[in-house]
Every structure is written in structure tokens, then in C-alpha cells.
Amino acid sequence: MLNKTQIKVRGYHLDLFQHVNNARYLEFIEEGRWAFFDEFFERDDWMQEDFVWPVVNININFKSEANFGDLLEVQTHYTKIGNRSITMKQTIVKLPDNDIVVEADVTYVCFSKAAKSAIPFPDDIRQKVEQSIASLE
Structure with a gap:
């Protein structure tokens, strides 16, 4: 499964250089x-x-800048599932040309609030994630 979310760059997204601030x-x-x-x-x-x-790691590569008024699309999908962790690939592209602005790999864990520790993914979620990954291959 690939989710696409659109975001329009607003003035409050900009920094002193008048492009989207890295944060x-x-x-x-x-x-x-x-x-x-x-x-x-x-x-x-x-x-x-x-x-x-909880997110435990984010690796982000900035490829090009985005500016006021640009229409961005955040593309999100699962890429890998471990016993307790999962990784998503997220790409931000500038529409309509699909120029890559940002590429990120985000890893998070399945964490039990009661146990206060990472736990293995429940079987039903694991199966759904594995199907989602397979559908993109």
C-alpha cells in the first residue's frame, strides 16, 4: 500500500532563506x-x-528545496518488518513534476505501554504489513 498526502507550502513553513525549513x-x-x-x-x-x-530512527536526505506555494506530496509505504521494528520509506515530491525534495527512512517499534518495552508485532498486524510490502514489489 502506498499512501499519498498532499501539503501546500505556506508562509509559516519558510525560514530566513525563504524556503521550507528542514525541521x-x-x-x-x-x-x-x-x-x-x-x-x-x-x-x-x-x-x-x-x-x-514510537519512532526510534529517522534518516532523511534533502534533495532539493521547496518554496512558498509549492504543492508537495508525501508518499509513504512500508519497506521492512522485523520482529519488533518496522521501517517506512517516505518521499516528498514537488508536484506536478514529481521532483524529489526529501527521501526518508523511518524506523519505529511496537511498544507495550504495560510492559514499558518493545514487543513482537501481533500476528494480524504482521500479516497485514507483509501483504502491504508484497503489494509494492
Whole structure:
């Protein structure tokens, strides 16, 4: 599954150099992840479960700048699942030409609030993630 979320660059996204500030891209990819989860999970009850999804690593490569008024698209999909961790690829492109602005790999873990530690993914979620990865290959 590939989720596509559009964001229009606003004035408050800009820095002194009049292009999108690097910290804003973290917010953009986070918005992309939440939109992905809205589509991936059928209901919001996954937020009520014992487990949560803390981000443990983000690797981000800035390829080109975005400016006021640009229409960006955050493309989000799973790329790898381990026993307790999962990695997403997120790419921000500038529309309509699909010029790559940012590429990021985001890793997070399945974390038990009760146990206060990372736990293996529940089987139903693991299967759904594996199907999502396979659908893009």
C-alpha cells in the first residue's frame, strides 16, 4: 500500500532563506505517516490497544528545496518488518513534476505501554504489513 498526502507550502513553513525549513520536513513526513495509518488501519481502535509506535530512527536526505506555494506530496509505504521494528520509506515530491525534495527512512517499534518495552508485532498486524510490502514489489 502506498499512501499519498498532499501539503501546500505556506508562509509559516519558510525560514530566513525563504524556503521550507528542514525541521518542517519532519512534520510533513509525520503528517504522511498519520494519513497512512488512517488508511492502513480500518478503525481508530489500534490507538486504544496496549501498544504504541514510537519512532526510534529517522534518516532523511534533502534533495532539493521547496518554496512558498509549492504543492508537495508525501508518499509513504512500508519497506521492512522485523520482529519488533518496522521501517517506512517516505518521499516528498514537488508536484506536478514529481521532483524529489526529501527521501526518508523511518524506523519505529511496537511498544507495550504495560510492559514499558518493545514487543513482537501481533500476528494480524504482521500479516497485514507483509501483504502491504508484497503489494509494492
